[in-house]
Amino acid sequence: MVFSFIVIPLLVAAFLPLIGKFSKKLIPDVLTNAALAYLVFNAVMLVKPLLAQGTILQNVNWFGEQVNLAVALDSFSLFMLFTISLVSLCITIFSVDYLEHYGHKANFYALLLVMIAGMNGLVLVPDLFSVYLFLEVAAVASYALVAFGLGYDELEASFKYLMLSVVASAFALLSITIIFGMTGSLSFQAVAQGLQDLQARYVIGVCIAFFIMGFGLKAALVPFHAWLPDAHPSAPAPISAMLSGLLIKVSGVYALFRIVYSVVGMTPVLTQVFLALGTVSMVVAALLALGQKDLKRMLAYSSISQVGYIVVGLALGTPLGLLGGLFHLFNHAVAKGLLFLNSGSVQHITGTRNLEELGGLDKRVPVTAGTNLVGALSIAGVPPLAGFWSKLIIIMALIQAKEFGYALVAILASILTLWYYLLMQRKAFFGPLNENLKQVKEAPFWMSAACVILALIAILVGVFFTPFVKTWISPAADVLARGIQHVLTWGI
Amino acid sequence: MSNLWFLYLFFSALLIFIGLYCLLTMRNLIRLFIAVEIISKGVSLAIVATGAVKNSVLLAQSLAITYIVVEVSLVATALALIINIYKKNKSLDVRLLSKLKG
Amino acid sequence: MVIQIVLLCGLVLFSGLAILLRDLIKAALSLAVASLFLGLIFFRLGAPYAGVFEISVVAGLITVLFALTIALTKKEDEVQENRLVKIIFPLFFILFLIIDGLVMKSLLTKVPALPATPEGESFGLVLWKQRTFDLVAQIGVIFAGVLAVLALFRKTGKDEDKDE
Numbered sequence: 238m239v240f241s242f243i244v245i246p247l248l249v250a251a252f253l254p255l256i257g258k259f260s261k262k263l264i265p266d267v268l269t270n271a272a273l274a275y276l277v278f279n280a281v282m283l284v285k286p287l288l289a290q291g292t293i294l295q296n297v298n299w300f301g302e303q304v305n306l307a308v309a310l311d312s313f314s315l316f317m318l319f320t321i322s323l324v325s326l327c328i329t330i331f332s333v334d335y336l337e338h339y340g341h342k343a344n345f346y347a348l349l350l351v352m353i354a355g356m357n358g359l360v361l362v363p364d365l366f367s368v369y370l371f372l373e374v375a376a377v378a379s380y381a382l383v384a385f386g387l388g389y390d391e392l393e394a395s396f397k398y399l400m401l402s403v404v405a406s407a408f409a410l411l412s413i414t415i416i417f418g419m420t421g422s423l424s425f426q427a428v429a430q431g432l433q434d435l436q437a438r439y440v441i442g443v444c445i446a447f448f449i450m451g452f453g454l455k456a457a458l459v460p461f462h463a464w465l466p467d468a469h470p471s472a473p474a475p476i477s478a479m480l481s482g483l484l485i486k487v488s489g490v491y492a493l494f495r496i497v498y499s500v501v502g503m504t505p506v507l508t509q510v511f512l513a514l515g516t517v518s519m520v521v522a523a524l525l526a527l528g529q530k531d532l533k534r535m536l537a538y539s540s541i542s543q544v545g546y547i548v549v550g551l552a553l554g555t556p557l558g559l560l561g562g563l564f565h566l567f568n569h570a571v572a573k574g575l576l577f578l579n580s581g582s583v584q585h586i587t588g589t590r591n592l593e594e595l596g597g598l599d600k601r602v603p604v605t606a607g608t609n610l611v612g613a614l615s616i617a618g619v620p621p622l623a624g625f626w627s628k629l630i631i632i633m634a635l636i637q638a639k640e641f642g643y644a645l646v647a648i649l650a651s652i653l654t655l656w657y658y659l660l661m662q663r664k665a666f667f668g669p670l671n672e673n674l675k676q677v678k679e680a681p682f683w684m685s686a687a688c689v690i691l692a693l694i695a696i697l698v699g700v701f702f703t704p705f706v707k708t709w710i711s712p713a714a715d716v717l718a719r720g721i722q723h724v725l726t727w728g729i
Numbered sequence: 730m731s732n733l734w735f736l737y738l739f740f741s742a743l744l745i746f747i748g749l750y751c752l753l754t755m756r757n758l759i760r761l762f763i764a765v766e767i768i769s770k771g772v773s774l775a776i777v778a779t780g781a782v783k784n785s786v787l788l789a790q791s792l793a794i795t796y797i798v799v800e801v802s803l804v805a806t807a808l809a810l811i812i813n814i815y816k817k818n819k820s821l822d823v824r825l826l827s828k829l830k831g
Numbered sequence: 832m833v834i835q836i837v838l839l840c841g842l843v844l845f846s847g848l849a850i851l852l853r854d855l856i857k858a859a860l861s862l863a864v865a866s867l868f869l870g871l872i873f874f875r876l877g878a879p880y881a882g883v884f885e886i887s888v889v890a891g892l893i894t895v896l897f898a899l900t901i902a903l904t905k906k907e908d909e910v911q912e913n914r915l916v917k918i919i920f921p922l923f924f925i926l927f928l929i930i931d932g933l934v935m936k937s938l939l940t941k942v943p944a945l946p947a948t949p950e951g952e953s954f955g956l957v958l959w960k961q962r963t964f965d966l967v968a969q970i971g972v973i974f975a976g977v978l979a980v981l982a983l984f985r986k987t988g989k990d991e992d993k994d995e
Contacts, residue, residue, distance in 0.1 A: 247971055254981070306963050344982045351975045358971070362964060366792055370968040373799045374975055380806050381979030384813070392814050393826045399807055400761065404752065407745070407768050410796070411775060417789075418734065418779040419944050435943045735935045740839045742935075744846055746927045751850045754916040759855055759900060763862055766893065767846045770869055773885070774842075781876040783944070787957040790881040793873075794958075795965045797881075797888050802976030804893050808900045809983040815904040 239295050239310050241279060242318055242361065245272055246354035250347040257343020266333045269346045273329055273353070276322040280315065284708060287315055309363035309425075312712030313563075317360045317491055319709065320567050323694070324482050324574045325353050331578045331687035332475045334680075335585065339386055339473060348385075352378035352479070356487045365413050365423045365500070369406070372455070372488045376402055379484055383472040394471040398464045401454060405461070409451030412444045416500075425499050432501065441501060448496060449514075456489020458548065459518040462541050466525075469540065470533035470590070474581020477533060481540040482574035486566055490544065494551050498717045503554050511552030516646050518545030523653040527660075532590045533580050535661055536573065542654065543569045543616060549647065550631040551717075553638050559714035561630030564706060568615060568623045568698070575612035575691035579605055582680040582688065583665065592661065597670030601677050604685045606666040611692040613662050615699070617655040623699035737778030744771030758811050758821045762804070769800050835875060842868040847924070851917055859897040866890035880954055 249272045256264050287293060293310040329349065336342050355375030359368055380402075384395035417423055419440065420431030432441065454461035465485070469477045497503055519542050526538035547569065550562025582605045583598070584590055599606035615624035628651055635644035679685065698705050748768035755761055773793045780789020811821070818825055845865035852858045866889040873882035952960075959966075 243967065247967075247974065250974060250978070254978070306967070341982070341985055344978065344985065348975070348978050348982060351971060351978060354971055355975070358968060364964065366795075367964050367968060370795060370799065370965060371971070373803075374968055374971040377799075377802050377806055377972060377975040377979060380810070381975070381982050384810060385982060387813060387983070389817050392810060392817065396758075396807075396810050396814060396826065399803075399810065400752070400765070403765050403803060404749070404768065407772050410772050411745075414772070414775045414779050417776075418783060419942065421783045421785060421945050423788075431945055435945065440938075440942050735938065736836075737839075739931055739935045740843060742931050743843050743928065746931070747843070747846050747850065747924070750920065750923060754913065755850070756912055757855070759897065759904070760850065760858065760912075763849050763858055763897075766862060766889075767849065767865075770842070770846065770865065770889075773881075774869060774872070777873055777876055777878050777881055781878065786877045787952070787954045788961065790878045790954060791958045791962045791965065793878070793881040794884045795962070795969055797884055798969050799972050801888060801892060802972045802979075804896055805976045806979040806983070808896055809980045811900060812903055813983055820906070821904055 239283070239293060239308050239361065240306070242276060242322075242357040243354050245276065246350040246357070250350035250354070253343045253347040253350070257341075257347075262342060265343045265346050266329075269329050269350065270326065270333070272350070273322060273326040276357075277319070277326055280319040280322050283310070283315055287312060288712065307363065308361040310361060311716045312709075313495070313716045314360045316563065316567075316709050316713040317487060318357060320570050321353065321356050321360070321483055321487065324570050324691075325349075325479070327687045327691050328475045328478050328482075328574060328578065330690070331478075331581065331684050333683040335473070335475060335581055335684055338585070345382070345385060348378050348382050349475075349479070351375075352382065352484070356483060359487060360491065363425045365416065365425070365428065365496070368492055368495070369410055369413060372409075372492060373406060375484060375488055376406070376455075379476075379480060382476045383468050383480070385473055385476065388471075390471040394464075394467040398468040401461075401464045405451045405454035407451075408447045412447035412451065415440065415444050415447075428500050429502075445497070445501060445507065448493060449510075452489050452493040452496075453514070454489075455485065456493065456544055456548070457485050457518075457541050458489075458514050458544065459521050459541065462518070462522070465541060466534055466537045469537040469577075470531055474533075474577055474584065477536075477580070478574040478577035481537065481577055482570040485540065485544060486547070486570060490547055490551070490566065494717070503552075508552050508554055511548055512640065512643055515545040515548035515552060516643055516650075518542060518548065519650040520545075520646060520653075523650050523657070526657050527653070530592050532583065532592055532595075532661065532665060533577070535592075535657065536576050536580060539616065539654065539657070540569075540573055542650065543573070545650075546628065546631060546647070549643065550627075550634065553634050553640075554718075555634055555638055556714055556718050557630060557637055558634035559717050560706065560710055561627055561634050563710050563713050564702075565624070565627035565631060567710070568627045568695070571691055571694050571698070572612045572615040572624060575608060575688055575695065576616070578684070578688050578691070579609045579612065582684050585684065586677045586680055592664040595665040595671060596668045597666070598677070599666045600670055602679050604689065605680055608685075608688040608692040609666060610662060611695055613658040615695045617658045618651050619655070621696075621699045623695050623702060626699065626702050734778060734782040737782075738775060741771045741775040741778070744768070744774065756823050758814065758823055761823060762807055762811070765807075766800075766804070769796075773797065835872065838868050838872050838875070841865075842872065847920075851920065853912070855901045856898065859894055859901065862897070863890045863894040866894075 249268055253265055295308050336345055352375045355371045358371035380395055380399045384391045420428050457465040469481050522538045522541035526535050529535040547562050547566050550558050550565055615622040618625045618628040632644050632647050745768050748764045751764035752761060773796055776793045777789050780786045842865050845861050849858045849861040866885060870882040870886035873885055
């Protein structure tokens with residue numbers, strides 16, 4: 238049942254506040270984790286029928302009447318669903334122990350589940366306005382989650398995030414309105430057909446500009462990135478992992494590229510625009526990450542940089558580029574989730590996030606140090622971990638498309654990434670043991686377990702990447718490539 | 730008929746400009762949120778006007794109503810945040826919210 | 832037609848007033864009056880349900896929420912806005928008015944549009960049959976808002992005067 242991806246999180250979220258009155262810790266934990274485990278299972282089960290059947294369209298009959306609850310599940314959506322469910326499951330496993338800092342677990346889990354339901358809905362609907370609507374669902378939940386600790390930093394960061402995000406959503410909706418005014422319909426198929434008949438070049442350019450302003454802010458592309466280095470470090474660690482690993486990609490990158498590929502159409506001009514934006518993101522964020530003292534702030538800037546990579550990969554439009562972009566999306570979700578969860582572990586263990594105050598933790602907490610090393614190396618692109626393959630594919634795609642300048646910049650940015658990650662690893666984990674940290678113990682069980690699971694995924698996907706790419710990512714890339722074929726026939 | 734569309738879009742753009750100007754220059758937190766409300770008015774005017782011009786005003790109404798519901802949720806969350814900020818800061822000045830450097 | 836333009840000008844006027852007025856309560860009330868105008872515009876455009884919703888929710892509920900927040904955050908010395916900003920505002924406004932008019936005029940024939948197809952159903956059918964997924968999403972948004980307010984106003988047990 239494809240609908241269960243949206244309905245189950247919402248139902249569990251509806252009942253959690255009630256349950257939270259009776260059982261503060263046990264039942265919310267079990268219920269949330271069970272729901273997410275079921276979603277992961279469901280996502281895996283849907284692969285076979287999808288490959289056999291093509292796009293699955295499901296319509297629901299409500300008490301016998303034909304209502305329009307239609308979802309369209311194609312390989313791109315299924316890939317995103319799988320990523321969302323997998324990383325969310327590990328995050329909720331982590332939260333079992335981490336939320337002792339904050340209390341009120343039922344509330345937290347309920348908001349988290351609403352956010353997951355919003356993201357799942359965004360991925361599944363074939364309709365422009367519904368994409369916007371589910372984006373808002375996830376966004377409202379995220380504003381409250383960033384401010385969950387009610388500390389001064391968190392409230393300030395959440396307020397700035399809210400203000401910027403609302404303006405961005407308004408611009409995206411304005412663009413949707415203009416498209417509605419031109420074609421008179423909102424579903425992807427009808428709009429694509431209508432735009433094909435209309436051949437409106439100038440106005441589509443304006444619409445795409447508004448979309449880039451709107452969804453680009455959600456994806457934290459430079460120059461719309463200003464909210465991210467404040468919001469992600471201040472949020473509680475599982476929420477940072479959720480935002481950085483999933484939300485900026487689903488509500489930013491996925492929405493933007495779904496609309497560009499399935500509705501409007503990728504043109505060479507647009508490719509150049511995205512390449513430029515992506516490359517600027519890569520370089521500027523990597524440079525800014527070098528000088529950071531706060532562990533989570535460095536990771537936040539790294540997120541901006543890696544999203545630049547994903548955008549560059551997806552913008553190319555060639556099958557190899559799409560493959561690389563999507564693979565990097567998955568790898569970054571897993572690895573960045575792992576790194577942020579680890580930063581939560583470090584904060585739990587030592588009480589600080591400042592890199593100057595940490596040092597030599599690998600002697601006391603080997604599990605955390607080991608998983609952190611795996612995550613950092615994966616993003617930096619060291620073989621045989623998964624990140625190496627995805628970055629390699631992106632660079633190869635750039636060379637294949639004869640964009641040699643951009644390929645060179647991508648390689649240089651990769652070296653910068655390696656540099657600051659090794660810097661972080663050395664300052665926090667290797668090196669001499671800091672005086673104040675002589676007494677620290679290993680992180681609690683569930684926190685370590687979640688980190689170990691994510692690290693194992695990064696290693697396994699890196700080693701066995703061929704079957705993984707064939708099952709999950711090639712079909713998704715094909716869907717996007719087909720969109721280009723379909724639309725390029727009428728070339729703007 | 731499309732002349733009418735541009736008339737409404739003209740006013741809608743005007744409203745969005747007023748909202749953006751206020752957002753960039755004002756200092757009081759609540760006034761910043763009034764600016765967001767004005768932007769929302771501009772957008773919902775655009776939605777309904779587009780529907781009216783395309784003769785599908787019923788569809789546009791549903792969109793506008795849904796958008797208003799989303800807006801209410803946003804206002805509730807934002808005002809809850811503002812009240813919490815006031816409790817910490819004892820002031821509604823946005824210049825005090827500059828502890829985190831972007 | 833003339834009435835529409837008068838209503839639209841009223842809407843823009845009261846929105847501008849909502850920014851320029853110094854007292855916050857008066858600004859919120861000005862916003863409510865602007866919502867009233869917008870509701871009337873919706874009525875005349877043939878969207879009565881949107882008009883009712885706009886007036887009852889935005890001019891009613893949101894104004895009440897604003898009044899509640901203003902009451903909870905009242906202090907003796909208000910936040911002083913920059914005087915210069917308020918004086919410059921009409922200048923920018925008229926500048927933008929001119930730019931906007933020119934842009935819209937030049938776009939007048941350039942935006943292609945498919946011919947409008949007539950609608951046959953009633954509003955209820957459109958809302959419930961065509962946009963059913965939006966209703967699910969609305970439930971989600973309302974959940975998110977309620978849970979957000981609950982989460983932000985919970986008792987944390989921390990000392991209230993503790994400095995961060």
